[in-house]
Amino acid sequence: MDWVMTAFQGGLASLASYLAAHVLLCLVPAFFIAGGLSALVPQQSIIRYLGPNAPKWMSYPAAAGAGSLLAVCSCTVQPLFAGIYKKGAGLGPAITFLFFAPAANILALSYTGVALGADFAIARILLALSFGIGIGMIMAVLFRESDVARLADSLTFAAGESISGKVFFFLGTLVALLIAGTLKLDFLKIIVFSSSVPWGGASEVQQVLDRWVPVNEATGAEGLSLQGALLIGLLVVIGATAWRGLGKVDEGFNRLTPVTLGLVAATLVFAAMGVQVTPSGISLTVTGRSLAVIVTTLALLPQARRFEAWDVQQWLWETWRFVKMIFPLLIVGVFLVGVIRVFIQPEWIQAVAGANTLLANLAGVVFGVFMYFPTLVEVPIAKMFLSLGMHPGPLIAYLMADPELSLQSILITSAIIGKLRAWTYVGLVAIFSTLAGLTYGAWVDGTSGLTLGIVVAGFILMLSATLHLIEARRRD
Amino acid sequence: MLIKILGPGCAKCNRLEQLTREAVAELGINADFEHVTQIEHIMAYPIMTTPALVVDERVKCSGRIPSKGEILGWLKV
Numbered sequence: 447m448d449w450v451m452t453a454f455q456g457g458l459a460s461l462a463s464y465l466a467a468h469v470l471l472c473l474v475p476a477f478f479i480a481g482g483l484s485a486l487v488p489q490q491s492i493i494r495y496l497g498p499n500a501p502k503w504m505s506y507p508a509a510a511g512a513g514s515l516l517a518v519c520s521c522t523v524q525p526l527f528a529g530i531y532k533k534g535a536g537l538g539p540a541i542t543f544l545f546f547a548p549a550a551n552i553l554a555l556s557y558t559g560v561a562l563g564a565d566f567a568i569a570r571i572l573l574a575l576s577f578g579i580g581i582g583m584i585m586a587v588l589f590r591e592s593d594v595a596r597l598a599d600s601l602t603f604a605a606g607e608s609i610s611g612k613v614f615f616f617l618g619t620l621v622a623l624l625i626a627g628t629l630k631l632d633f634l635k636i637i638v639f640s641s642s643v644p645w646g647g648a649s650e651v652q653q654v655l656d657r658w659v660p661v662n663e664a665t666g667a668e669g670l671s672l673q674g675a676l677l678i679g680l681l682v683v684i685g686a687t688a689w690r691g692l693g694k695v696d697e698g699f700n701r702l703t704p705v706t707l708g709l710v711a712a713t714l715v716f717a718a719m720g721v722q723v724t725p726s727g728i729s730l731t732v733t734g735r736s737l738a739v740i741v742t743t744l745a746l747l748p749q750a751r752r753f754e755a756w757d758v759q760q761w762l763w764e765t766w767r768f769v770k771m772i773f774p775l776l777i778v779g780v781f782l783v784g785v786i787r788v789f790i791q792p793e794w795i796q797a798v799a800g801a802n803t804l805l806a807n808l809a810g811v812v813f814g815v816f817m818y819f820p821t822l823v824e825v826p827i828a829k830m831f832l833s834l835g836m837h838p839g840p841l842i843a844y845l846m847a848d849p850e851l852s853l854q855s856i857l858i859t860s861a862i863i864g865k866l867r868a869w870t871y872v873g874l875v876a877i878f879s880t881l882a883g884l885t886y887g888a889w890v891d892g893t894s895g896l897t898l899g900i901v902v903a904g905f906i907l908m909l910s911a912t913l914h915l916i917e918a919r920r921r922d
Numbered sequence: 923m924l925i926k927i928l929g930p931g932c933a934k935c936n937r938l939e940q941l942t943r944e945a946v947a948e949l950g951i952n953a954d955f956e957h958v959t960q961i962e963h964i965m966a967y968p969i970m971t972t973p974a975l976v977v978d979e980r981v982k983c984s985g986r987i988p989s990k991g992e993i994l995g996w997l998k999v
Contacts, residue, residue, distance in 0.1 A: 485986070488985075488986075489970070489971045489984075489985040489986070490985070493970050493971070496970075516971070522971060522972070522985075524930055524961060525929075525930065525961065525964060525965075525969075525970065525971060525972045526970055526971060528961050528964075528965055529965060529969070529970035529971070530970070532965055533965065533970070534970070696937070696987075756989040760986075760987060767933055767934075771933075861961075862961065
């Protein structure tokens with residue numbers, strides 16, 4: 447019975463540290479940003495650059511932009527992919543869009559940054575961008591002759607409204623809130639003010655928490671602090687009020703809407719404070735981070751008032767829809783990752799992927815292709831591998847391959863672009879993910895950024911030159 | 923009147939259909955509803971994003987959920 451207990455505690459520990467440490471300052475603003483992108487950004491503002499006559503230098507970046515800004519939800523990915531392929535800029539940009547979307551949307555990016563570190567997030571977005579465009583271009587050249595004759599209807603790509611200034615600033619403030627809450631910058635750590643609250647019971651409560659969710663340096667279990675426990679309590683309360691307060695907001699604001707939003711703001715501010723349990727009570731610290739979170743949260747209110755009521759309602763409704771769709775799966779995923787973590791020996795991982803070799807990177811990719819995890823669950827899995835001693839290179843290879851390739855996405859793509867093209871795409875993603883892992887691994891191992899930059903730039907130059915030559919020859 | 927909702931069956935599409943049905947009931951008009959989920963059929967219309975609302979084969983909006991006021995305006999004509 448002992449191992450059941452250990453496994454259960456492993457799951458609990460993983461869940462506790464996830465909810466208390468990662469979710470709040472990162473995922474809560476990220477969900478609100480995702481809702482805002484989905485409800486407030488007019489999709490035509492990007493789609494108009496994806497027409498059949500758009501030049502390449504415009505359509506590829508626009509496809510990547512569509513991937514990160516519009517495709518936060520699967521119900522936009524499929525029609526947009528089919529639309530770009532069949533009516534618009536063609537196979538190449540469509541592939542770029544498909545490749546870039548899961549790696550670069552705001553939820554995946556911010557969660558990667560907080561759970562694994564900012565360098566992983568930056569590597570993920572840069573590698574996904576350059577390789578996404580690369581794969582798109584290769585596909586476009588490979589299948590040029592069989593490219594379908596596209597219906598040119600100008601109406602689809604007519605210039606619609608562009609992103610208005612107030613939407614831009616509103617989303618910008620939300621991004622600032624996300625950054626203020628998560629980034630590990632020095633000026634955010636400055637202690638502005640601290641005081642202590644005498645409460646003799648504090649250390650006893652902490653002891654109980656430590657018994658339930660033990661700290662274990664070796665397995666990376668972070669334990670559960672008093673602040674963490676309070677935050678989880680607040681999250682539960684928010685969930686209860688948001689059910690009506692945000693879930694029914696599209697029928698008009700109700701009494702629970704301001705209650706929910708107020709609670710969310712209060713929770714964010716509390717999460718950004720330093721709370722330490724001392725023998726005599728609790729010491730509260732207000733840091734630069736707390737102030738930055740307070741200021742950005744307050745700055746949202748006057749801006750939100752300038753929107754029409756329907757827009758704000760849509761924004762909140764979309765946000766809650768994302769939470770309902772992604773959060774439950776994520777919680778189950780994180781718990782299971784914690785349980786599995788108990789049974790995996792670090793030696794196994796280190797033997798397979800402990801160093802940045804070709805084989806290790808391939809192993810990361812193969813694992814990514816054959817495993818299918820719901821949106822965002824790839825991040826806690828990657829975190830588990832990292833704590834077990836996986837080299838960052840193979841880890842990036844896994845992170846690139848897992849969300850891009852799943853059985854489900856392969857089936858959808860092959861239905862739209864055909865089996866041959868879909869499987870070529872799968873092969874290319876596997877190759878490029880391996881390359882991405884090797885590159886990042888070499889960088890981590892100390893190869894200078896300059897050398898790697900030259901190698902990657904040279905590779906891209908060679909690739910585009912070859913593609914250009916092939917294309918020029920075909921035209922003759 | 924023929925009203926088509928285009929969308930692969932996501933939450934937004936269902937919400938749009940619900941709103942449109944409410945608007946139709948409010949106006950007391952006769953309308954047939956069709957929820958188009960096949961991606962090829964959706965792509966036959968000049969749109970790139972779903973959900974989309976098509977009234978008598980004319981695309982009224984796509985990629986967002988319009989407010990009920992807007993829908994009422996489109997249905998009245």
